[in-house]
Amino acid sequence: MSLLELKHVYKIYGDLHALDDVNLKVEKGEWVSIMGPSGSGKSTMMNIIGCMDKPSKGEVLLDGVDIAKESSKNLTLIRRDKIGLIFQQFHLVNYLSALENVMLAQYYHSVPDKEEAMQALERVGLADRARHLPSQLSGGEQQRVCVARALINYPEIILADEPTGNLDDKNEEIVVDLFHKLHAEGTTLIVVTHDPEVAEVAQRTVVLRHGKLEREVINENFTGTFQH
Amino acid sequence: MKKRKMFYRMVTASLMRRRSRMLIALLAVAIGATILSGLMTIYFDVPRQMGAQFRNYGANMIFTPAQEEFQQADLEQGISLIDPKELVGATPFRYESVRIHEQPLMAAATDMESVGKTSPYWSVDGEWPSVSRQAMVGKTIAENLNLSIGDQMTINYTPEDADEETPDNWIDCKVTAILNTGGSEEEYVYLSMEDMEDLTGVPGVIDLAEISVSATSEKLSSYVETINASVDSVRAELVKRVTASETSVLSKLQALVLLVTIIVLALTMICVATTMTAVVTERRQEIGLRKAIGASDASIMKEFMGESLLLGAIGGILGAIVGFVFAQVVSVNVFGSSISFRPLLAIITIIVSVLITALTCVLPIRSATRVDPALVLKGE
Ligand SMILES: Nc1ncnc2c1ncn2[C@@H]1O[C@H](COP(=O)(O)OP(=O)(O)O)[C@@H](O)[C@H]1O
C-alpha cells in the first residue's frame, strides 16, 4: 500500500477545474517534486494532501484512510500527527521566538519539549538564534525555523509549497541540503517548486498543467543519498 | 516543559511583545474599569460624604431628661450604645439662670470641644475658651452688656435653696469669643462644665445633649429605641427633618451614579468588543497558521480567551488604581474630604473587568476559530 494515493481527484471552483482528474501515488520514503506554471493547481493539491482542504470529487488515501471523507475536526488531528508543512512565506508567529515557534508545533501535537526543539534548531543550524524573534532573523533563517518546526513531530510526510521561492541561492542550498538529510532519514517529501534545480534533486518530478497531471519524470541522476 | 507553562508563555508573549496593538485594547478595558471603580467608590462613599454635608446643619439626635435632669454618666451610657465609628460628637448642655452686671440671663455650660462637632455652623469671633475661667458670649448679650473680647466679667449665681442672708456664688471670667449663629444661641453665655460646677456647687448635671450620628434613618431609629429602652433617665429623640431629607437625597444621588455606571459598562463592552474584533481580524493569518500546524478550534479559543482574561485582569488592576485616584480627586474637590481605599471594591472592579472582557470577546473569538488555514496561508 502506498503512503499516499490520489484517485481521480477534482477540485472545482465554479467553472474552473483547479484539479482535473489527478491520479498520483507516493511511496513511503519517496521524494517527489511538483512543478508547473502558476495557477496550474500545485497549491490546491498540496492543501488537499495537507488536510487543509477537501477535493470536490475523488479519493485521497493517506495511510489507507480516505481523508476526503473525514470531518474537519479529524483532518486537524491527521494533519497534526502525520504532516509537516513548509510554506513559501515562511509563516511564523511573529511574537514568539524561533524556539517557541518550534515548540508551538510540539504543544499542539503532544507536549512542548525544550531540549528536543533546541536539537531541531541545531539541525537547521540555528541553535544560536533560538531566542530571536522572526523579525530579527533573515528570510533564510526564518525558513529554516519553519523546517525545524515541520520536522519536530516526526511527520510521515513533509509538504513544502515553494519553500525556496523567496530565498537567495545560499539559503536555497541550505534548505535543499536539509531535505537531503530528511530524505536520508526516511522522511517522505513532497516539494512544490518553480526551480528546475530544486526539482531535479528529487527522485521524481510530477508536472501539473491546467489542473491535470501532464507528465512524470524520473530523475536519472538521483543518488538517494546526501552528497555534498 | 509542561503544556500549561507553554500556554502561559504564549499568552503573555502575545500581550508583551505585541504591546502597541494590545495597548489599545488594554486602554479600553482600563478606562472602563477606572470609571467603574471610581463611580463605585463614590457610590458607596456618597452616603458618608453626604451625611457629613448634612451634619453641617446640626445634630440629628437629642437627649432630654426623662424626669428633671440627667447625669454625665447617663449620657455616656447612652452614647456607648452607638457604634463609635458612626458617632460624630455628643455635646452636653446645662442651663442655669445667672446675672452679669446685675442683668439676669441664661448661662449654658457645655463641652467646648465637642460643640464644634455637633454645631459646625457656629461662627465664632476670637478664640474658643480652652482653659478654666474663659467664656464665650452670644452676640446679643455682648451688644446688650457692651462686652468685647478680652473683657473680664463677674458671673453671679443664686443657689436655689438660698435665703435672703446667703451671699451669691460668683466667678470671674474672661471673654475670649463672641458667638454668631443668627439664632437663639446668641442669647447665652457659654461656660465650661467645670466653671459651671464651681459657680453652682452642683456637679454632673445635664439638661440636654445634642448628638451627631452618621447613620441611615433606620439605624438612627433603632439607636433611639435601644437608648430609650436601656437608659431610664434619658429620653432620646431624632431631629427628624434633617435625617429624612438626607436619606431621600442620598438615594436619588446613588440611583444617578448607578445609572451612569451601567451606561459606562455598556460603552466599555462595545469598545472592548470592537477592539477585540479588530485584533482577531488582524491575526487571521496567525490563527490560520496555528490551525495548519495542528491547533484545534478549542485550543485557539482557549488561547484567545486566555489573552483576553489576562487583558481584563491587567486592565482591571490599572482601573482599580486609577479609579481610586479619580474618586479621591472628585471627593476632595466636590465634598472636601478624602476617602479610604476599599480592597473589596478593587477586587470587584478586577473581577468585573475580567468578566466583561471575556464576555465581549466570545463572539470575536468564535469567528477566529472559523478561519480557513488554506485561505490565509495562500500567498503568492
Ligand atoms: N479558493 C479559491 N477560489 C477560487 N479559485 C481558486 C481558489 N483557490 C485557487 N483557485 C484557483 O485555482 C487555480 C489553481 O490555484 P493554485 O493551486 O493556487 O495554483 P498554483 O499552482 O499556482 O499553486 C488558480 O486558477 C486559482 O485562481
Ligand SMILES: [Mg+2]
Ligand atoms: Mg501555489
